[in-house]
Amino acid sequence: MNVTLPTAEALRTALAGLLDGLPPKQATQAVDRLIASYRGTTPTDAPVLRDRADVVAYAAYRMPATFEAVRAALDALREAAPEWEPATHTDVGGGTGAASWAVAGAWDGPETTVLDWAEPALALGRELAEAGGPPALRAARWQRARIGAALELAPTDLVTVSYVLKELTPAARTELVDAAAGAAQAVVIVEPGTPDGYARVIEARDRLIAAGLSVAAPCPHSAACPIEPGTDWCHFSARVSRSSLHRQVKGGTLSHEDEKFSYVVATRFPVEPVAARVTRRPQIRKGQVLLELCTRDEALRRETVTRRHGALYRAARDTDWGDAWPPPPEEE
Template sequence: MIDQELRGALAALAEELPARQATAAVERLIANYRGTTPTTTPVLRDRADVVAYAAYRMPATFAAATAALDALAERTPGWTPASHLDVGGGTGAAVWAAEAVWPTPRTTHVLDWAEPALALGRELAARAEAETLRKAHWQRGSLRAAGRTADAAQGAAEGHGAQGGQAAAAARALPGADLVTLSYVLGELTPEDRRTTVEAAVSAARQAVVLVEPGTPDGYLRIIEARDALIAAGLRVLAPCPHSAACPIVPGEDWCHFATRVSRSSLHRRVKGGELAYEDEKFSYVAAVRGDPGEPAHSRVIRKPLLRKGQVILDLCEESGSLARRTITKRDAPRYRAARNTPWGAPWPPPAD
């Protein structure tokens, strides 16, 4: 399986870092992840940073991206992207996730501003069994206002990238793709550059855009901002929302996020001293499409279902654009059984219902 193959490659990489160096790098990355991330320089500065990040965080970002892409695939049966652009792709978690969801031939292009991350991404992909990963193209470039001229010059020299210093030119220079992803990258950008990057992703996307951020209140706000931009550009939201109306959740009171269970790596256990063999990665996401390749769910479970004696309580976002709490009791045996087996983040009712 793709996740086991990725974990094996990451475990081999982690062995090259001395324990003290790995711990220091991971602790600095955790501080950036939980706090205010610098926007003037890449977070991943050198080989030690990148190896520590990949071993410690890549399994979780891979799992979150896989869950988001799975949600898109579920709503677009029969659709398969023939090309994939991963903006801010770093070490390539989203391209591994795309391979896990759609193990079919496609062209893959990864864009990031941190050359050490791209170098490690190439190294990991070169070890993959999937030809799509081995043949992926990794390009250095950025849509940030700072350094945009330098990126444009490098892009021109390589035959890629922006041909000028303006955001619009940078957006036009992104290669078009059926699927465009931005995974755990918007938090590294200034508000201006977030808007530019989302606009660029929309311009490059022929069919679908998927954005993933940490499942924090701030991550949710970045997703909502991007969701509004996708809708304004004419795309339809397919997941997680069952509608393209305004989000009914009130910022500051609550936030929309989901969770996926991830096995902890040996580096994670070594650094954090955790006893559990797993953790839950919380994330927020949005998947939107051009045209009519699929339909959203009737409603989606937006909180962990509450199990009570003889009943299941589901908190739902519904196609009407509103929130609702539904109680399913044993008196409705088939739906009760379905509700007990319905996880947080799943459509409701289940497809088989």
Template sequence: MSSVDIQLHTALARAVAGVPHHELRGRLAQLSHRYRTEQVADTAPGIRDTLDALAYAVVRMPATFRALHAALSTVEHQPTTQVDLGGGTGAAAWAAAALWPSVTTEIVERQPAAIRLGRQLAAGNFPHNWRWTTRDVRDWTSPTTVDLITIGYVLNELTEQTRRDLIHTAAESATTIVIVEPGTPSGHRRTLAARELLIEHGLTIAAPCPHQGPCPVDWCHFAARLPRTELHRVLKDGTRNYEDEKFTYVVATRCPARPTPARVIARPGRPKNRVVLDVCTSTGAAQQVVVPKSSDAYRAARRTNWGDAWPQSS
């Protein structure tokens, strides 16, 4: 568990101290149903009050943080300014601050309860350079260009036209855009649609795709492993001390980009004396790479994980 994971879990534990678990469970069931069925925000408001915000933050924020951190880790150019659209309780801001402590962040969120909790969680951790704006992302505009816009787990809550409008506005307002969605087939399709729009606006795809062409697979997603606290296990009736957050993402930029030759798009297979990697290549094709133990690349292949660049840089 990283130091930022510990900070986040500690802040969450303080926030829920004294709140009955059965009350959190009740709200969690409602929020989980909304998340699984991908209901749009217009018809199913998400975080309505403080208890909703707490239930969401305890169970979803650590996973969202890990997925966003993984996606942001592929950004090559360090940003100095970030706008997080639909930022909820601040998971993307935590992820950016973990990578670039000096980044100045504006979090745009329409639910006051989420903003109140987000400020509470950040207090004592990242309070000095965050600004919270109460606003609906559907009518957000930026007066200036920012280095980085993050849109994490937001497109799944919007109608198709609203998604297009938001991507158009973001593309005109940022040097680099990072979009993260749930790692479902529908999340992959939404991300691909956003990717096409970003390319149309002149941005270059920097990750995860090593090319600018059509996606060669039906479903591309990744996984971020995160530790579960005791409270997390209790609320989710879980027995394992970890969970894997499945997500899909795209990073697009106006900066010079150096796409990797290939990226691992599935969990590596490690049968005896070889490593099997499913990769997406710079030619726009998906292929399988088998690295035998006799190969000089075997040791690097053993260290390679789902979502990593291949071959690994020295």
């Protein structure tokens, strides 16, 4: 059962009430500090989110973007394995639970455990879930745990690790990815869509494959990434509705912004990856559409679709960055 849209609306509604008790100046200062922390080097011996003001600012500012990025990765997993449905889910470093909201929107009722080392984040996540989350999320377990080295994960169907790896040392990152690979039937890792975020995703991808998992998305294959290191990076974009806090902090007027993210989905069960993935925003020109593709034969290539292709051309005009290509027959 797909309840993504109602879940997204419920999350926005729950977040809308967060700022009522937080002075605007305090919210702005908390967001500014958090942005500086995430852009710099975060120490791994202390949580970034220190108190409720930090957590409220983070939730209002970052949860919608994290939700949309994880939702896109989960959509790719569902596309590759339409019959699979997780009964259990562990959200590693889940904080206030954005990834868990996305999971609750993708499937009806997985039993969720959120692990994080910031107790204020867990408390607010529980509060948000109880305020407007779907039943499975309201029943979730919110547990404090040190994320990184020596983390032990119980067997589970799905593990999500979103925007967490940057906060860890290289050694802790590898231990976390190995723990996820050993515990789960499917692992979803999401990082910022920057060159270093992509590098962390590729590192995790390699370890997941070495642990016996197969890549379900975004790659059409489980071979080495065809991008030459240092020349480019694979990332995608998700449209995010901007809250009043977004507009207040950034001074913008647009109702939306685009979240750039990199991700990998790997599984221990059979999947059918797409034949090719659109890796850049399609270029629509007069009578033609240019698509940058990562293909199943492990190559990057450009495909030009023109009016003479008929239905395929119309489909190309509706194709978005990150979509499968060619589209399923029913979408043509």
